[in-house]
Amino acid sequence: MDHAQDARATAKLTHNRIQNDLVDMSETLSRIPAGMRYYGGREAQVRRAVEATVISIFAGWSYEEIATPTIDYYSLFEHGMGHSQAHRAFRFSDTDGRMLAIRPDVTSLVARAAATIFAERPRPLRLCYVAPVFRREPQSHAEWRRESNQIGCELIGSNNGVSDMELLAIVYEVLQRLGLNRGCSITLNDVEVFNGIAEQLKLDSAARDEMRELVDTRNTADLERFLAPYAPAEACRDFARLTQLSGKRESLNDARRLLRNARSQAGLDRLEGLWSVIESQQLSDCFEIDLGDVSRLDYYTGLTFRIYVEGAGVRIGSGGRYDGLTASFGKAEPAVGFVFELDALTELLIERAGSILAAESAPDATRVTGRDLSALFTVAREKRALGERVILDFSGVAP
DSSP states (O other), rough: HHHHHHHHHHHHHHHHHHHHHHHHEEEEEEHHEEEEEOOOOHHHHHHHHHHHHHHHHHHHTEEOOOOOOOOEEHHHHHHHHHHHHHTTEEEOOOHHHHEEEOOOHHHHHHHHHHHTTTTTSSSHHHHHEEEEOOOOOOOTTTOOSSEEEEEEEEEEOSSHHHHHHHHHHHHHHHHHTOOOOTTTEEEEEEHHHHHHHHHTTOEEEHHHHHHHHHHHOOOHHHHHHHHHHHHHSHHHHHHGGGGOOOHHHHHHHHHOOOOOOSSHHHHHHHHHHHHHHHHHTTTTGGEETTTTTOOOOOOOOSSEEEEETTTTTSSEEEEEEEEEEEGGGGSSOOOOOOOOHEEEEEHHHHHHHSSSSHOOOOOOEEEEOOHHHHHHHHHHHHHTTTOOEEEEEESSSSO
16 A cells, blocks of 8 residues: 555544544433433423522521532532542542532531631521532432532521521421422431440441441341441340331430430430420421431531421432531531422422412413514513513514
8 A cells, every 4th residue: 555545544544533423422412411401391480489489488587698609629528528428529620739529518618608708797697598519429329310409598606496496497487388398297316316326336437427327228137237246236226226216206205215325315305305396386297206317417416307298209308407517617606507409399399280389370471473573572572561471473574
């Protein structure tokens, strides 16, 4: 083969490779990455209505809206969420070599803002937000989405049962306003119940994480086997029974008979005090004690809760107390907060044809047409000034 033939063959191979790459690129660009999705039409409308409703409730309780950065230092989230949860963030290196992350959590960002930007503000601070979070969840995960939208609020600078109850009252009002309070269950726990057991058993960090996962997944048999090297058989059975302890006030009494350490007892005392307030507000039908509902976020220090509604395949929200998270940025402060999962709320409302938001529909649009472009827009703008919904019909306009 001479040089000319060789050059032609090389050019042909290069051309074919480019064409194949373009085909592959076209196929890739036509698909959305797994764990991501579009929202349009009715679903987008309901999402917007949910946002407006929830934010108006937050404002009614004097919460100020805050917008947080989408990208921040990975170490911020590692300090806040703990390594095992922060490790699921989408990470990349900045130009200076420092590790950045696309926001996997909003609470860590709000805590830093409280300790820095709002350091001189009177306490307690009441802040709320609507923001997407991004996490590399495994595809088999029950709540699998790599982008989810959260609506939440944080109460910072108050360390008593009143602030805990304030958040729970807001949660209930949101559910009530959205027509979801019937069939809802807000499960309550205190991380010190678990922490007291882990301390009693002298578990290291890795063992604590493993035990926490076994409790949270209600894996009683494996939990007993895991505990065997750390405690006598009878104690292992007692601790494993925690995964089954749920209900109203009686579940606290059952827990006291199983747990003797002071740390766990203090957590049960706080839950009992909060439960008394819930009963006084005649809300106990919507709440439940669940000592097997254990959060895997490291920043929680007291009350934790999860929000479930009948018909939703996953929880629609969660929250808890995180005293001390702001210590990473200066002064430690007590704080409590929660988030609703906008995606889960929207899907549930759309499925419930009788719900308030799902039943709402946009007014019929007035069709505006004509051959003269100027007249067409004059009519359209006049109708919009009157608040009418319009749709332009260009079919009669001269090209």
